Amino acid sequence: xxxxxxxxxxxxxxxxxxxxxxxxxxxxxxxxxxxxxxxxxxxxxxxxxxxxxxxxxxxxxxxxxxxxxxxxxxxxxxxxxxxxxxxxxxxxxxxxxxxxxxxxxxxxxxxxxxxxxxxxxxxxxxxxxxxxxxxxxxxx
Amino acid sequence: xxxxxxxxxxxxxxxxxxxxxxxxxxxxxxxxxxxxxxxxxxxxxxxxxxxxxxxxxxxxxxxxxxxxxxxxxxxxxxxxxxxxxxxxxxxxxxxxxxxxxxxxxxxxxxxxxxxxxxxxxxxxxxxxxxxxxxxxxxxx
DNA sequence: TATTGTTATACTCTATAACTATA
DNA sequence: TATAGTTATAGAGTATAACAATA
Numbered sequence: 141x142x143x144x145x146x147x148x149x150x151x152x153x154x155x156x157x158x159x160x161x162x163x164x165x166x167x168x169x170x171x172x173x174x175x176x177x178x179x180x181x182x183x184x185x186x187x188x189x190x191x192x193x194x195x196x197x198x199x200x201x202x203x204x205x206x207x208x209x210x211x212x213x214x215x216x217x218x219x220x221x222x223x224x225x226x227x228x229x230x231x232x233x234x235x236x237x238x239x240x241x242x243x244x245x246x247x248x249x250x251x252x253x254x255x256x257x258x259x260x261x262x263x264x265x266x267x268x269x270x271x272x273x274x275x276x277x278x279x280x
Numbered sequence: 281x282x283x284x285x286x287x288x289x290x291x292x293x294x295x296x297x298x299x300x301x302x303x304x305x306x307x308x309x310x311x312x313x314x315x316x317x318x319x320x321x322x323x324x325x326x327x328x329x330x331x332x333x334x335x336x337x338x339x340x341x342x343x344x345x346x347x348x349x350x351x352x353x354x355x356x357x358x359x360x361x362x363x364x365x366x367x368x369x370x371x372x373x374x375x376x377x378x379x380x381x382x383x384x385x386x387x388x389x390x391x392x393x394x395x396x397x398x399x400x401x402x403x404x405x406x407x408x409x410x411x412x413x414x415x416x417x418x419x420x
Numbered sequence: 421t422a423t424t425g426t427t428a429t430a431c432t433c434t435a436t437a438a439c440t441a442t443a
Numbered sequence: 444t445a446t447a448g449t450t451a452t453a454g455a456g457t458a459t460a461a462c463a464a465t466a
Contacts (some may be wrong), residue, residue, distance in 0.1 A: 141334060148408075150300055153296060161290075162457090187281055191447075202434075207449060225443070226443045226445090226446060228446080252288050272292050276302075332424075342457075347426060348426095366423060367425055
């Protein structure tokens with residue numbers, strides 16, 4: 141059997157991203173969080189009083205898609221809101237949310253270590269630069 | 281604002297893959313095909329009499345998820361089936377499907393050219409190898 | 421019995437439109 | 444008016460369970 145897609149970097153990019161994302165998701169199962177939820181918590185941890193809109197811009201998640209995730213985290217008692225400018229809400233971690241972030245960051249770092257370990261050693265120093273160059277800034 | 285995720289190769293991997301996939305999707309709009317549908321057609325084109333199960337294995341799409349895509353391509357008159365071993369169905373392109381594949385492959389190659397052009401020149405020769413090393417073979 | 425095709429279902433991520441609230 | 448939050452909805456992609464058909 142002949143798979144012509146194996147010659148395409150775009151195909152490997154897609155497969156690598158989806159398998160690594162699924163792998164990280166499994167490692168976060170123990171914390172009861174999805175990858176996106178965990179990312180939101182880390183982002184709020186390092187940017188207290190971040191608004192939903194800014195949070196979405198940093199993660200490239202559109203407001204209508206981010207909102208239910210935020211509501212879920214509020215209901216779990218991991219984040220809380222305060223009034224900000226205009227209609228904006230300032231997001232902060234609760235003590236429970238704060239207690240969780242070191243474990244999340246540890247999982248993130250273990251994940252990155254696995255990724256670095258997977259690539260040939262001579263490319264490791266440039267890996268972030270290479271992957272960053274692959275982004276597109278237009279749609280999505 | 282501080283985005284700690286920008287230090288993580290896994291984050292850039294995910295963002296790069298999703299933006300490039302969306303970009304390819306827009307370029308395929310003119311053919312009336314999604315990225316996955318187009319990939320299936322190319323795969324059948326180069327592997328006539330491929331079964332659904334084998335097609336799914338090559339693309340890492342599970343059978344229950346692949347089936348509706350196949351049905352859609354049959355209904356559009358792009359592929360057809362014949363009896364194979366056991367319950368298996370052999371997949372082939374119709375003349376209409378065959379007429380479409382050169383355009384698909386042209387879009388795929390243009391897509392890959394854009395990706396290669398985006399990375400610093402000294403990494404281009406190794407790009408596929410680097411991305412292939414990032415795959416995980418366990419889940420997804 | 422093992423494999424394939426099929427249906428149902430559910431969850432995540434993403435996209436668009438439209439509504440409400442506030443500087 | 445411009446921005447933020449919210450609701451509804453739709454479409455991909457993916458995962459599991461279960462059933463039918465065939466060597």
